[in-house]
Amino acid sequence: xxxxxxxxQETGPAQAETNSPSTEAEAVPLxxxxxxxxxxxxxxxxxxxxxxxxxxxxxxxxxxxxxxxGTILSQEKSDEILKQVKSFDVYWRQEDxxxxxxxxxxxxxxxxxxxxLPTVITADGVRHTGGATVNSPRxxxxxxxxxxxxxxxxxxxxxxxxxxxxxxxxxxxxxTLKEIPDxxxxxxxxxxWYLDPNRARETDPAxxxxxxxxxxxxxxxxxxxxxxxxxxxxxxxxxxRGQKAPxxxxxxxxxxxxxxxxxxxxxxxxxxxxxIEKVEIVRQRFKTGLIKNIPVKLLLLPEAND
Numbered sequence: 001x002x003x004x005x006x007x008x009q010e011t012g013p014a015q016a017e018t019n020s021p022s023t024e025a026e027a028v029p030l031x032x033x034x035x036x037x038x039x040x041x042x043x044x045x046x047x048x049x050x051x052x053x054x055x056x057x058x059x060x061x062x063x064x065x066x067x068x069x070g071t072i073l074s075q076e077k078s079d080e081i082l083k084q085v086k087s088f089d090v091y092w093r094q095e096d097x098x099x100x101x102x103x104x105x106x107x108x109x110x111x112x113x114x115x116x117l118p119t120v121i122t123a124d125g126v127r128h129t130g131g132a133t134v135n136s137p138r139x140x141x142x143x144x145x146x147x148x149x150x151x152x153x154x155x156x157x158x159x160x161x162x163x164x165x166x167x168x169x170x171x172x173x174x175x176t177l178k179e180i181p182d183x184x185x186x187x188x189x190x191x192x193w194y195l196d197p198n199r200a201r202e203t204d205p206a207x208x209x210x211x212x213x214x215x216x217x218x219x220x221x222x223x224x225x226x227x228x229x230x231x232x233x234x235x236x237x238x239x240x241r242g243q244k245a246p247x248x249x250x251x252x253x254x255x256x257x258x259x260x261x262x263x264x265x266x267x268x269x270x271x272x273x274x275x276i277e278k279v280e281i282v283r284q285r286f287k288t289g290l291i292k293n294i295p296v297k298l299l300l301l302p303e304a305n306d
Contacts, residue, residue: 031172031284032110039168041289042105042116042142044068046081048088050100050145051302058087063102063300070295084139091132091145098156099301100132100147105164107142112170118146120153121161121290128153156301161292165231168287174234177279187281190228193236196220200269201250210251213269218250219279225261231287237280238267246280 032039048063065078073081081104082088091100107114113135120128128148146162177185184194199220200213219238237246247267255262270276 031170034110039108039111039166041287042107042114042164042166044103044162044291044294045106045141046073046104047294047297048078048102048104049297049300049302050089050091050093050102058089060087061089063088064297065104066295066297066300068291068294070297072297072300085141085143086138088143088145090134090143091147093147096149096151097130097147098150098153099303100145101156101296102143102145103162105142105144106140107137107166109137109140110170111137111167114142114167116142116144117165118144119163119165120146120148121163122153122157123159126152127163156296156298158296158298160294160296161290162294164289164291165286166289167284169285171235171282171284173280174283175281177281178277180273180276180279182273184222185281187234187236188229188232190224190226191234192222193279193281194220194222195273196266199264199266201266202269216269216271217273218269219247219267221265222255223263223265225263227260231285233284233286235265235282237282239277239279240270240275241277243277 046065046067048065051061051063060082062075062079062082064072064075065081066072085104088102088104089100090102091097093100101120103116103118105116107116114137115133115135117133118131120131122128128146130148131144131146133144134142144164175187180195182195184192186192195217197217200216200218201210202213202216203209204211219236221234221236223234239246247270250266250268252263252265255264
């Protein structure tokens with residue numbers, strides 16, 4: 001199954017203030033070669049407007065870049081940065097989104113994946129979600145983008161703060177199950193794994209429609225969004241006997257047992273519990289950081305130059 005996201009002293013515009021994660025599952029070591037040397041927080045290097053119109057293309061579309069201190073770079077220098085990161089276009093824009101603001105971060109080179117997910121905070125303290133990030137660094141840098149909804153933020157202000165969520169370890173196998181119990185496995189507070197034949201689904205080969213998979217079961221990872229640690233992410237890799245790759249995910253959805261919001265991620269269906277060779281419970285922990293006083297160059301907005 002696949003995966004599925006404060007402050008202290010005032011800092012300069014590109015230095016993130018950080019929050020530590022909870023101590024859930026502290027017995028599991030950090031997934032780093034040197035646990036004594038913690039991961040460094042991402043550093044905001046550059047900003048630019050996504051130029052591709054409504055939809056993200058991931059293509060190398062030029063944009064004028066500026067630094068967190070407000071310095072606007074030449075187009076030649078901007079193109080050099082674009083070449084290093086390949087694309088500023090990482091956000092799939094919807095009609096209600098503001099023009100995506102792309103951000104380039106320098107990340108810790110010891111991490112295999114370094115997603116940096118941004119949340120915009122305006123001067124009134126309101127948090128505006130809507131963002132995206134690439135996972136794998138290129139030349140030591142990650143490109144992320146923020147795009148608040150126009151229904152909650154009519155226009156980009158001249159200055160913002162950004163909260164970033166970033167990993168502090170590589171994914172690590174926290175536990176391996178080789179004997180599969182009938183009852184749910186409690187992975188951490190608000191996180192459980194279990195088998196549920198009522199969730200099994202498959203695609204009808206004749207019609208291509210999604211349907212109930214009778215006489216089969218499926219693996220379910222359930223995360224209580226109200227009680228689970230928001231800075232720890234889990235995935236469960238289910239290996240069937242004779243298969244080298246784990247089961248793929250089939251679908252995810254939201255359920256509300258006891259009135260609490262829970263996300264469930266459901267694997268592809270399979271015959272029975274005895275088909276499972278092992279289950280790997282994989283953990284990755286995160287921190288949040290706050291970057292203040294970020295200038296937003298409204299004069300460079302694509303709409304302003306039409």
